[in-house]
Amino acid sequence: xxxxxxxxxxxxxPGASVRVSCKASGxxxxxxxxxxxxxxxxxxxxxxxxxxPDSGDTGYEQKFQGRVxxxxxxxxxxxxxxxxxxxxxxxAVYYCARGSIAxxxxxxxxxxxxxx
Amino acid sequence: EIxxxxxxxxxxxSPGERATLSCRASQxxxxxxxGWYQHRPGQAPRLLIFGASSRATGVPDRFSGSGSGxxxxxxxxxxxxxxxxxxxxxxxxxxxxxxxxxxxxxxEIK
Numbered sequence: 001x002x003x004x005x006x007x008x009x010x011x012x013x014p015g016a017s018v019r020v021s022c023k024a025s026g027x028x029x030x031x032x033x034x035x036x037x038x039x040x041x042x043x044x045x046x047x048x049x050x051x052x053p054d055s056g057d058t059g060y061e062q063k064f065q066g067r068v069x070x071x072x073x074x075x076x077x078x079x080x081x082x083x084x085x086x087x088x089x090x091x092a093v094y095y096c097a098r099g100s101i102a103x104x105x106x107x108x109x110x111x112x113x114x115x116x
Numbered sequence: 117e118i119x120x121x122x123x124x125x126x127x128x129x130s131p132g133e134r135a136t137l138s139c140r141a142s143q144x145x146x147x148x149x150x151g152w153y154q155h156r157p158g159q160a161p162r163l164l165i166f167g168a169s170s171r172a173t174g175v176p177d178r179f180s181g182s183g184s185g186x187x188x189x190x191x192x193x194x195x196x197x198x199x200x201x202x203x204x205x206x207x208x209x210x211x212x213x214x215x216x217x218x219x220x221x222x223x224e225i226k
Binding site: 035037039044045046047050059061062095097100101102103104106107108109 | 153160206218
């Protein structure tokens with residue numbers, strides 16, 4: 001079955017970092033870009049960046065430059081998104097998706113709550 | 117950065133009616149790189165339209181996309197109960213590549 005399965009929900013303190021994983025199955029992981037998108041409560045969808053799992057090349061939304069890192073482990077077909085220096089405004093559901101021009105397949109979402 | 121402006125913010129309609137959603141870009145974008153997504157509460161977004169007018173696999177033909185340049189439209193010909201949701205347009209492109217979503221249009225039951 002072609003799917004993306006994300007890691008579980010997280011609760012973090014302000015200033016901490018969070019790493020969300022996204023495991024791909026049912027297709028060749030290195031053949032499609034992985035995009036990360038988030039949605040804060042009551043807000044719209046926000047594009048965070050993309051990664052080419054084959055080359056490791058990345059592109060980040062300027063807003064997240066310096067705080068976000070997207071990586072992958074091709075041996076286990078898993079992509080990672082790490083966000084550092086967390087603040088309350090980072091409380092959101094984070095999604096990984098397959099594709100960058102158009103995202104045909106999405107993970108189920110991971111809720112990250114930032115609270116003291 | 118390309119800004120996508122969606123209108124209206126909310127569309128109040130009855131089942132069976134036609135919905136017309138607009139997405140305007142701050143600069144010309146390539147049609148191949150314009151898509152529409154449906155987002156229901158508690159679910160992951162779902163790709164409806166890619167390349168401005170191509171339906172994704174499994175998307176009913178009551179959904180259609182059109183437009184070019186800076187003006188794009190998503191039309192739902194006859195609203196079904198499951199169509200009441202949020203809709204976002206999305207563009208990808210530039211060098212280095214980046215992407216943006218519009219602010220969304222909520223289609224609600226009147």
